[in-house]
Amino acid sequence: MWAIIKKELKSYFTTPIGYIFIGVFLIAFSVSFYFTVIGYGNVNYEYIFYTSPTIFVLAFIIPLLTMRTFAEERKNGTEQLLLTSPLSVTKIVLGKLIAALVIVIITEIMTLMYFGILCHYGMPHISTALTTLLGFFLFCLSYISFGLFASSIAENQIIAGIASILFFVILWILPNFNEIFTNISLIEMFYKYTQGQISITNTVTYLTFTITCILLTIIVLQRRKSVK
Amino acid sequence: MIEVKNVTKKYGSVVAVDNISFKIENGEIMGLLGPNGAGKSTTMNMITGYVEPTEGTIIVDEYDIEKKPKKAKKQIGYMPEGVPLYNDMTVKEFITYMAQIKKIDKKTRKEKIQQIIEKTGLEEVEQKLIKNLSRGYKQRVSMAGALVGDPPILILDEPTVGLDPKQITEIRNLIKELGKTHTVILSSHILSEVSQICDKVIIINKGKIIAIDTPENLENKVTNKNIVYITVEDNNDKMKEVTKTIKEITKIELIKENSDKTKQYLIESSKDTDLRKVLFKELANQDITIFEMKKADVTLEDAFMKLIEGGN
Numbered sequence: 001m002w003a004i005i006k007k008e009l010k011s012y013f014t015t016p017i018g019y020i021f022i023g024v025f026l027i028a029f030s031v032s033f034y035f036t037v038i039g040y041g042n043v044n045y046e047y048i049f050y051t052s053p054t055i056f057v058l059a060f061i062i063p064l065l066t067m068r069t070f071a072e073e074r075k076n077g078t079e080q081l082l083l084t085s086p087l088s089v090t091k092i093v094l095g096k097l098i099a100a101l102v103i104v105i106i107t108e109i110m111t112l113m114y115f116g117i118l119c120h121y122g123m124p125h126i127s128t129a130l131t132t133l134l135g136f137f138l139f140c141l142s143y144i145s146f147g148l149f150a151s152s153i154a155e156n157q158i159i160a161g162i163a164s165i166l167f168f169v170i171l172w173i174l175p176n177f178n179e180i181f182t183n184i185s186l187i188e189m190f191y192k193y194t195q196g197q198i199s200i201t202n203t204v205t206y207l208t209f210t211i212t213c214i215l216l217t218i219i220v221l222q223r224r225k226s227v228k
Numbered sequence: 229m230i231e232v233k234n235v236t237k238k239y240g241s242v243v244a245v246d247n248i249s250f251k252i253e254n255g256e257i258m259g260l261l262g263p264n265g266a267g268k269s270t271t272m273n274m275i276t277g278y279v280e281p282t283e284g285t286i287i288v289d290e291y292d293i294e295k296k297p298k299k300a301k302k303q304i305g306y307m308p309e310g311v312p313l314y315n316d317m318t319v320k321e322f323i324t325y326m327a328q329i330k331k332i333d334k335k336t337r338k339e340k341i342q343q344i345i346e347k348t349g350l351e352e353v354e355q356k357l358i359k360n361l362s363r364g365y366k367q368r369v370s371m372a373g374a375l376v377g378d379p380p381i382l383i384l385d386e387p388t389v390g391l392d393p394k395q396i397t398e399i400r401n402l403i404k405e406l407g408k409t410h411t412v413i414l415s416s417h418i419l420s421e422v423s424q425i426c427d428k429v430i431i432i433n434k435g436k437i438i439a440i441d442t443p444e445n446l447e448n449k450v451t452n453k454n455i456v457y458i459t460v461e462d463n464n465d466k467m468k469e470v471t472k473t474i475k476e477i478t479k480i481e482l483i484k485e486n487s488d489k490t491k492q493y494l495i496e497s498s499k500d501t502d503l504r505k506v507l508f509k510e511l512a513n514q515d516i517t518i519f520e521m522k523k524a525d526v527t528l529e530d531a532f533m534k535l536i537e538g539g540n
Contacts (some may be wrong), residue, residue, distance in 0.1 A: 003328030007314075014316055077312030081373065084276040084308075085329040086301045226280040227239075 001087070004095025005102070012065070012103055021061045022107050028057040033114055043122030045115045046132035046194040055187060059168040062140065065100045066147025067161035070221070071154050089221045093214060097148060104140045108133050128196035135193020138206040142186055143168065145213035152220045229254050230275060230381065230411065235284030237270050237435075244270045246435040247284070252428075254380070257407040259426035259443075260415040261532060267435040268415040269309050272385050275413070276306045288381065302330070305374035309385040311366050315359035319350055319369050322358060326373040340376060348372040348402070364395040371399070375406075382406060384414040388421060400425055419529045423447075431535050438535050446531040453478070455524035456503050459492045461517040467493065470514050476501045490519050 012018035032051040036042045048054065073079040082092055118124045147164045154160035174181035175188060182188050186209070189202040230252040237245040245267040252258045260268045273279040275286055277293045277300065286293045291300035314322055323341050332340060345354055348368045353361060358369060367387065374382060387403065388396045403425055406412060416422050422429055423443040431439040431446070439446060460467060471480050479496040486492065497503050504521060511518055 003325060006328075007317075007325055010321075011314075011316060076315075077308060077310055078314055080273075080276075080278055080306070080308040080312055081326070082329065084278050084301060084304065084306045085326075086298045086331055087329050088298070225278070226282075 001091040001095045001098075004087070004092055005099045008069075008096055008099030009102060012099070017064055017068075018103055021065055021103055022110065024057055024061050025054070025107050026110060028053040029111055029114065037118070043118045043124050045118050045124045045129045046196070048111075048114065049132050049136055050191060050194045055172070058140070058143070059165055059172070062143050062168075063147050063150075063161040063164035065103060066144055066164060067151055067154075067157040069096045069100075069148055070151040070217075071157040071160045075156060083221075083225070089218050093148065093217050093221070097145060097214065100144045100148075101137075101141060104137060104144070108136065125196065128194070131196050131198055132194045134198065135190050135202075138193075138203060139186060139190045142206045142209045142213070145210040145217075149213045149217045149220070152217045229287075229289060230413070231287040232271075232275070233285045233287070235271075235274060235281045235286060237267075237274060237279065238282045243435055245274070245281075248432070248435075248437050249284075250430060250437065250440055252411055252413060254411050255407070255409075256428055257403070257412040257414070257426045259422035259429045260413060260432060261417065261419065261422055261429055262415075262432040263417065263536065266432045268432060269385055270435075271432070272306075272383050272413065272415060276304055276383055277301050278306075278308075303379055303381050305377070305379040305382045307370050307374040307382075307384045307387060311370040313358045313366060313369060313373075316357065318355050318357055319361070319365075319372075320345070320354045322369060323372050323376055327376045330377045330379075332377040340378070344372045344376045347375065349398070363390050364392065367391060367395070367399065371402070380410060382410050382412045384412065386415055386417075388416070388418065396421075419532055431532060433536050446535075447525075449531065454497045454499055454501060454503065456495045456497075456507065457483075457492060457520075457522045457524060458495060458507065458518065459486070459490050459520040460511065461490050461519060463489070466514055466516060467491070470510055470516065471495065474503070474506055474510060476503060476506070492520075 009018075012021075029048060031053045032048045036044070036047055036051065070079070073082065083089070115124065115129060143164075146167055147160070150163040150167070151157065151160040154163060171185055172187055175185050186206070189199075189205060192199045192202055232248060232250050234247055234249055235245060236243065236247050248267075248271065260271065262268050270279065274281050275288065275293070277297050280294070288300040289303045291303070293300040314325070317325065320341070323344060324337075327337050327341055345351055348371055350365070350368055350372060353365055358366065361369065367390070371384070371387065374384065384403070388399050391399060400421065403412060403414065407425070407427075414422075414425070426443060429439070429441060429443050429446060430437055439449075441449070468480065471477050476497045477495055478498065479494075481494045481496075483492045483494050495503060495507070502523070504523065507521070508518065
């Protein structure tokens, strides 16, 4: 599994994808930072995560991380190399998931510089900041696992990307139509973490969603063996 | 050892491989022959565990590929058709990656990777990106990926497609060399290649096995006559008369007259008689000079064509 993680990470940084993900996220983050901190004089680090620009760019840059994972391997035929190796499908899927998560963690670490700036001028809450980072991680985790699933079913990476973007956008706009959807929106769930609460319900929901997507991905790859 | 027992593969209602069974012993080089779409790649994909058979079992070195895939897959080095590679890796990175996913022991890994690079002649390009390599080198990189870790069984799907003649010879020699210590299955539609390299041949058509035998036996099976080509200088035109005196000849035919006044004949006899000795003596007696005499080889190509047509 380590080999897969290393290879995926390497490919994130030998292609522009890794840089685009981190760069674009930080730009969006900076825009939010400018408006909330300089515009409103607010020194809440956590609030910056839960603003439209940061949430909005995620819809486009997370699919960037995940859309290639399986669709590209299938197109190039390198899937044959993976699936005929002694590695189990579960390990292959988890390897790719972890590699994408590492990129998220790197991004989170980079946002800490904003926390540093805030510390210089004010007194942001460290505990709230940490729960926000945890919430952001869980949110990205569930979204990445959906992206992996989309990549495993799609014939090419563009379709996989579009499917993940659509999924995200739908999740985002659904609560506007009916209050009921607020409770199942992955984005709304993230809000509680930015308030400094680790909600068991939401954490379990994120993890369940992730496990479901990962299991589905594994099943799709296993199943393809018999129908291919 | 590989044992394929009553294996069938269906894609929907299309039967790609239809109830095939065969056994490959250790140290054998087995050639899988067949026209396009005969089921060669499907068979190989099933042996490597990439595709699941609809029915039947495949046993690789005592391990059932369905029940113990990890152990079975560890025995196999697979070079898929169309040489899929990671284009943004260097040659060395790719081979290292293959070594890692094949779970080769860390202590010996570096050494083994170096050995493979030398064996496949990739030293010069080891730091180059795969996407910048020529087709021949890519083929070798793919081969190196299959060989790394020294698996006892090698499965090579069309290993020489798209190579120039020099590269083909090199790859063939490499396969021959490997065949001394490995069990090899290779598919091809180049028949001369198979007859040169393989100990045994499976001819497969429309998903069914039509013959399993050594290349020589297959060639012999389909021949029912013996043909000799002979070029002579025969100024007095005695050739036809002379040959009438030899009873074994069933047919004689003038093929062409050369500019140097020699003539080439085709002489046919029954399968078990070799005419060359008799002809040599008789023609010498009659003062006919032999410029060239050659027994026509029945090639695997003939055997193949006949078997495939017979199957239809």
